[in-house]
Amino acid sequence: MNYYKDIFCAEEKIEDLASLTGEKWTFSYEGAKENGILLNYLAHTYEKLAYENKLFIDETEGKMIFNTGLFDEFYESIYAYLELNERENKQKWYMVGFKTAYDLARCGVDNSLLPERANYFEDPAQLIFDANCPINIQFSHIFNDPDNIERLPEKVKDATNRTTLFRGALDLMVKSVTANYKLAVPQYYKGKIQLLLPVCLNDPNVADVALVVTKSKNGKYYQGHTCLTLDMAYNNARLIAKPDSNWLTVK
Template sequence: MVPEKWSFDGSDDNGILKGYLEHTFQRVYEEGKIMETREYAIFNTGLFNRYYQPVYAYFIPNLVPDRQRWYLEGFFTEYYLLKSGIVSLPKRAEYVKDPAELVFDTTLDILPQYEHIFEEAENNMRLPECIRSSGMKVQIFDGALRQTKHMLEADYRTAVPQYYNHSIQFLVPVCLQNPAKADLALACVKTEDGRKYLGRTCLTLKMAYHNARLLAKIHSSWLYP
């Protein structure tokens, strides 16, 4: 495939790729885009080979009794599948109808949900220890968000879209210890009236990378755990 980051921390477990394929399969299943016949099943992975040809997952009937119906034969491009006599192929997963949904509105303020970020145990543990134990954590977080706002005004692409709970959210950097390095990603969703963004929760950079990669290859300079 086109070279990109598929593992964290110098490992070669392809954990990012595994999560990507699982969530992509879930989405194409929801959309009814898995092609099944008596002889084979196919879904579009949304990935491309080094020549930017789409890559498809191709399954054949499982001959082992009392197991799942399909067995993965391999990943193939359109050329090889058409060559074998398959005349039509399924579409890739679709997450947005309007591309404008993927653009962050830099004129809007971000209102963080501090009760969830600071008081919910799992979310609180994602904060750096020095912030968790500080009596000034709200002020530190507010200062970090002011810097985030300047970063967004300088380049709206700083906000990275993610697909979560059947909707588009935006991930923005939160630099709590070093202004040049994000500690967390704040997941933001626009209010129903479209006047603000709600910063609902903070994600680790690894969690954010997994979620964002579902939509597109990551090019952001800050979201690179």
């Protein structure tokens, strides 16, 4: 199932949801799409819920409800309430609005029917970086792939000792994450939990990129696949939860 193919949602409804959460969902750089982080979140959450069979759909009544996984200022769950779209040749569902359990009950929705949130992990240990595990870095991908190399600072991209600089930043990162486990931020990618780790290449206190690592099946090492820009990393991390880390924020 595909959010954009299945659902019509007016911009003002997205703005309403953003206001309900009280969270910043737009990057501040020029040209950033308004509430772009939230749109990305909704699209991936909808597809994950469909995969987990957690969409409440009543074709007879012509309505669908799903749990956005978000909360309002009172920590009440926010649900998406949709009805069949009466316009022909358009998406099947029309977003009526985003509502709490109380709001839905007022609309005549039995709260016992309300679906659960998406589940991204079963083992909490996956969320903690294990400093005893070495990291195998895929330098060929990070430095030789045209898209990846552009994510690095200029002085690193063109440096003859860039591998040495990167390894030095990794050593600092491991020490930092060992001292503060919250620096390792989980993301969900292709059915797996990965960790995003801050790599400081210019300033030891400021992350330039996020290294994506996956723990091996035997749990003895990490595979360092690629580097993401901080915006890309935030988008991915927000699918699970708002990052509780000062290096990965909406700027």
